[in-house]
Amino acid sequence: MAAARGRLERRVFDVSDVSFGPRIRLAGGLLELDRAAIADLVLLDDRLTRCEVQLVSPGDDARIVHICDTAEPQWRVGGGTFPGWTSPIRTVGDGVAHRLRGAGVTVCCELPWRKTGGIQTPRENIAEMRGPLAALNPLSHLRNIVLEVAVRDDLSDEECDRAVHVAELRVAEHVAREATRDHEPDSVEVFELGSADPTLPRVVYICQITSQGPYAATFYYGGYLDRLMPTIVHPNEILDGALVDGNIAGPWIRTPTIVHQNNPVITGLYRDHGRELYFAGMVLLRGHYYGMDDKYRVAQQASKLAGWLGADGAVLTWENAGNGIMECLYTLQECERLGIKTVFLTWEHGGALGDDTPLQFYVPEADAIVSTGSMDEPVVLPKVERAVGGDTVRLNPQLGGERHPAVGPIELSWRLELYGGAGHVGETRYGRVDV
């Protein structure tokens, strides 16, 4: 089938340090950035009123707050970088792309709280850069280019949501292009499905995202995925910037864009393709529908598509929380009924002491489960020297909101506000640490 022919060559440029300098350049792993020029680029968008560029490195006595998203600097040589954002909409996942491995562009903004307490509240997103909790977020091992931006007061939530992502992705493309154009990469990765031993078991990746409007969205080629019927996608599209994350409402249980770009389930299935298994493709679906009918409908559709891809086995992941687990588990159940063996990756509740119900819903067919962490234990974030992204953190929107100094210490009654902690695709090495 045509979708299986995509060949993506990613030229990898390793970044081991970052500093400000007179212009953008990458030499010997050191990335130099022109601070003022990057701010000017962001401020071309008149929806934004302020942009300050900060650098944060692993081990810094620092924390990053008000995080909206993180992208890996990436540039598609033939055009189409971040389609629907910085480029016209076109199918990606083929051709040549440059990536700055080890660097991330993070945009931070104190977004307006208009629907406090509801599902679309842009919650506080916090990333620790040192201490045991640092291992749980995807930024602590990156050289971070942090854009502190402010949005105009008169913007709708939809416009705010778009504006912060445009800033992030513009800088991610610009830095990657200017730093690597006409340069030789440190290494090259090739992602291509297709010819392999046909007797190997065929494995499909069933990836469930969540998307429920502004601040709780996933974008696909720039558009909200809120009413997605499950669809077949090429895994290369996901690695190549087709999915952008806007789940600001669910920090612990979201999938930052940089994690989509390097989804370890996809890269892991590629690694084993032709050796232990045959990577047969990918199904993308949305969870957390309110109607039970919708849940059954998408489960039928997703499992049917996996069957059409000839799956002998499927890896299922889901993001976000609450009843979104139901679509994924109904899909799993239907796969098993079709004779497709399944493995399920999920985070757990478990309560503050770890002795409570781990999953809000389950089916007996889910008998091979990998835990990616827990959220329920309270934690105190220690005092740090420097807070980037904002001076305060905002907690407890359901109680009207309260502010605390961002340098801490900060008491969290659970870990929801910690950015990217649960790592539902296993992108962080740990699911839980004792502090």
Place this chain on the structure above:
Amino acid sequence: MTTLTTLAAEVRANRIVAGVRIPHPVSDPTVAPDKEIDVRIAVARRALDVLTLAVEGPTVFAVDLAKAR
């Protein structure tokens, strides 16, 4: 009456009626108001009916909404 039926079973509810929508377990605001009352009645009747049934431990009962919607 709930959509999260496995949680209800875990706390040992004997008779569990599977709800319609996550935020509206006994209703469906997406249908017209005159039909919505039929949905409510169908779910409530099912709950009353299963009260008369003998069960051995937590049991989930579906509601047939084909006519109500």
